[in-house]
Amino acid sequence: xxxxxxxxxxxxxxxxxxxxxxxxxxxxxxxxxxxxxxxxxxxxxxxxxxxxxxxxxxxxxxxxxxxxxxxxxxxxxxxxxxxxxxxxxxxxxxxxxxxxxxxxxxxxxxxxxxxxxxxxxxx
Numbered sequence: 001x002x003x004x005x006x007x008x009x010x011x012x013x014x015x016x017x018x019x020x021x022x023x024x025x026x027x028x029x030x031x032x033x034x035x036x037x038x039x040x041x042x043x044x045x046x047x048x049x050x051x052x053x054x055x056x057x058x059x060x061x062x063x064x065x066x067x068x069x070x071x072x073x074x075x076x077x078x079x080x081x082x083x084x085x086x087x088x089x090x091x092x093x094x095x096x097x098x099x100x101x102x103x104x105x106x107x108x109x110x111x112x113x114x115x116x117x118x119x120x121x122x123x
Contacts, residue, residue, distance in 0.1 A: 004036040004061035006052050009069040010076060011041030018045065021069060036061055042076055049084050050091075057095055064097050071104030 005028060009021055021039045028037045036059060040052035047055070053064055066085065068077045081099065089097055103109055 002036070002060050003063045003065065004038070004056040004059075006049065006056070006064060006066045007037065007039045007069050008049055008066050008081065009039070009041060011044040013044050015045075024069070040066075042080060049081075050088060053088050053092065053097070057092055062095060064095060066097065066099045068100065068102045070102040073102045073105060077102045 007021055007025055012018065018039065018041075025037045025039050028035065036056050038047065038052040038056060040047055040049040042049070049066070053066075056064055066081070068081060070077050085097060085099055104113075
């Protein structure tokens with residue numbers, strides 16, 4: 001079984017906006033060299049979720065987990081993502097597609113953000 005991850009976020013025309021997402025993907029790849037990972041975007045840049053998932057499956061992924069890289073479950077995670085995933089499940093019926101909760105709602109992320117916010121300013 002080949003597990004793959006898609007880091008899904010809104011997207012931006014500004015290439016610098018994508019840098020943190022791509023850094024997370026690079027970190028996953030470095031820590032888990034056998035796990036495929038792709039970034040995907042709702043709009044304004046590519047690849048789309050459909051393209052990223054299709055590419056991973058073409059490369060042999062037999063299980064795909066979508067990680068919504070949002071601080072909360074807003075409209076995109078609550079409405080847009082489920083519609084996209086429904087279409088993907090129809091397109092790729094033999095590949096289980098899992099969707100995690102928005103990353104910002106994970107208690108570990110909440111604790112990390114609080115810790116960072118409380119750090120002393122750097123001189």
